[in-house]
Amino acid sequence: MSNDKIPVFQLPLEHRSDFARPRGLLVTGDFTKYLDLKAPSIVCVGDVVSSYCIRISKKYNGKLILLVDGKTRRTRQLGILEAKGIERLKVENPQSTIAVNVYDLLCGLLSSHQDEKVIIEVQGEEDMLALPAIACSQIGGIVVYGVPGKGATIIRVNKWTSYEARSRFLSLVPKLVS
8 A cells, every 4th residue: 555545435426415414403503502511522523513612612521522624615714723722633534535544533532531622623624524423422422513504413422323324334435545
């Protein structure tokens, strides 16, 4: 394997509309009142969603993971979230993929016994990372992801949502990309 290629799970074009369909509770505006601050983890996927989630970081004592790429709707640059006392990690995740190393990182963070707060800056695109966040969260965890032009979807992880997320990996194609 060449050093400049990374292993990913890629979303085939024929499955994009299904993956784009919101699941869970779709909320417009400030959704933070819908978040259970007793949940074991909250994962926020997307810059706009994460800007709301950062507001609860001082009140929330569980594991908080924010996934951002510095853009909204893939074009307009947003400032990467600034927050004191929150660890920052940088990863590469190409568009319409889930990089295997990012999947491993996210699942490792979600399975650890520490209640850490982490901002993961994604070079590429973070949209698909909602899938491993749901698949790897423990029961009772919350995953919030943005739905462009519609709002945010809030998923309370249970056996069914976890199973559905894990089974959706079967429609992804393993590849090596530059």
